[in-house]
Amino acid sequence: MSEFAALTRVPSLAEQAVEKLTKAIVAGHFQPGQRLIETELSLTLGISRAMLREALRTLASEGLVETRNNRGCYVIEPSREDMAQVVMQRAILEGAAARIVAFRRDPDALAKLSRIYQGMQLATVSSDTFRFRNELWNFHRSLMAATGNRFMQQSWSNISNMLQLYIVQAPSETSDPNFILKHMQCFLQCLHEGSPEEAEQLFRSQIIWIAYEMLGAPIEDELQGYLTIVADDRGRIRRLGEAEVKARLRSTVERK
Known part of the structure; x- marks a missing residue:
């Protein structure tokens, strides 16, 4: 068996942030249409703003948040x-x-x-x-x-x-x-x-x-x-x- 075969992949910080934010959004902790403040979230999650932005891009690709021009990132309001x-x-x-x-x-x-x-x-x-x-x-x-x-x-x-x-x-x-x-x-x-x-x-x-x-x-x-x-x-x-x-x-x- 390869020495790498027994290794368990550890989720990256961005992936962990995606999981935590997803749970918070679908649980209603962030309301539809609410702006997500990067400085607050990066402190709460204990990650850099670069990592947070990577997580937010993933959430955007999954349809949970959207970026509005020059106004930041918001939880979507599904129609x-x-x-x-x-x-x-x-x-x-x-x-x-x-x-x-x-x-x-x-x-x-x-x-x-x-x-x-x-x-x-x-x-x-x-x-x-x-x-x-x-x-x-x-x-x-x-x-x-x-x-x-x-x-x-x-x-x-x-x-x-x-x-x-x-x-x-x-x-x-x-x-x-x-x-x-x-x-x-x-x-x-x-x-x-x-x-x-x-x-x-x-x-x-x-x-x-x-x-x-x-x-x-x-x-x-x-x-x-x-x-x-x-x-x-x-x-x-x-x-x-x-x-x-x-x-x-x-x-x-x-x-x-």
């Missing part, structure tokens, strides 16, 4: 149009991941997802919103990790950060833990028992339905063919016919 595009990519990625996980049915991967779900239940009982949100995203992150595809994981990571930032900016009733738990139970059930095709359709469809409820926007015509299966309010998986899809879409539009 509904931005989020609609993010939702489409997320639905495709997680749908594909669910298909892979349901096909493999790896006991370790499924056990990990079940443990995370139990953590969400405990967080709901104790009204620990911060823990619940972390467990929720950990579930989806672990689903992506179970595919073993690092390119899918990286794509998901970038868009999930932006989506979490939007949720902090514009929470909705779809953020209610009890509402989410019912749907997560259906996700787990489908990964354990459903066909790969059903798992893909459920994740893809449910992500679109819930996201557009959160956005307060009608679902575009080109996405309506994806809306084939739902987890209902009782935590049951149901396949929708064309007439029911249209009825649900009308109801969604009327509530806007």
Whole structure:
């Protein structure tokens, strides 16, 4: 074995700063539209301003911050149009991941997802919103990790950060833990028992339905063919016919 093979790569200071700033932004410690003061951040993080700027460039490439001419760096304010595009990519990625996980049915991967779900239940009982949100995203992150595809994981990571930032900016009733738990139970059930095709359709469809409820926007015509299966309010998986899809879409539009 090479003497270098056993070495574990240590993240650079800039990479560590990216991780810390990402967590702070998606947790809401920095608000959308807030200016990030370089002198303060470099002192807080204990790094040079050159290192900080490298970290901020990475965050800009991931869509979390933007540099405004001669005015510094700001946390982005994602629009509904931005989020609609993010939702489409997320639905495709997680749908594909669910298909892979349901096909493999790896006991370790499924056990990990079940443990995370139990953590969400405990967080709901104790009204620990911060823990619940972390467990929720950990579930989806672990689903992506179970595919073993690092390119899918990286794509998901970038868009999930932006989506979490939007949720902090514009929470909705779809953020209610009890509402989410019912749907997560259906996700787990489908990964354990459903066909790969059903798992893909459920994740893809449910992500679109819930996201557009959160956005307060009608679902575009080109996405309506994806809306084939739902987890209902009782935590049951149901396949929708064309007439029911249209009825649900009308109801969604009327509530806007």
